[in-house]
Amino acid sequence: MIQRFIELGEGYSDLYELIEIAHSNQHRLLRMMAFHTIKDEKEVTSLAVILNPTKTGDFQPIYLCREGVPNPHFKQNKRFELFSEAAGELQKNIIELVVKPSSEFADKELYYQYLIGILRMNRYLPVLSSSW
Helix, strand or coil: CEEEEEEEECCCCHHHHHHHHHHHCCCCEEEEEEEEEEECCEEEEEEEEEECCCCCCCEEEEEEEEEEEECCCCCCCHHHHHHHHHHHHCCCCEEEEECCCHHHCCCHHHHHHHHHHHHHHCCCCCCCCCCC
């Protein structure tokens, strides 16, 4: 199985696309996530939508708006409220995790591998199956 992050942006206007992806794929919607971190001395949140794998190709996308939404536990904001409303409409809980910021990694791919490891370890994503 291929599990890959697809970054939409930082959560400004692209947040509407993330919410639309969740609504239009509700038959595949697995989880809605909020990754909280501190970046440049600011409390920020990445919002993500995880879909179930495709039947053909075994591809599991994780759509993400990276580190552009204020952390709602420190500053209420309309963007997180919209995401939360969508989760309620879709009957999903938002799973919240505290993670390292992407700036601590040499490149974004290493950051995404780190997040995938956390998601697998907490069983929010299935582990890769070996075909030995």
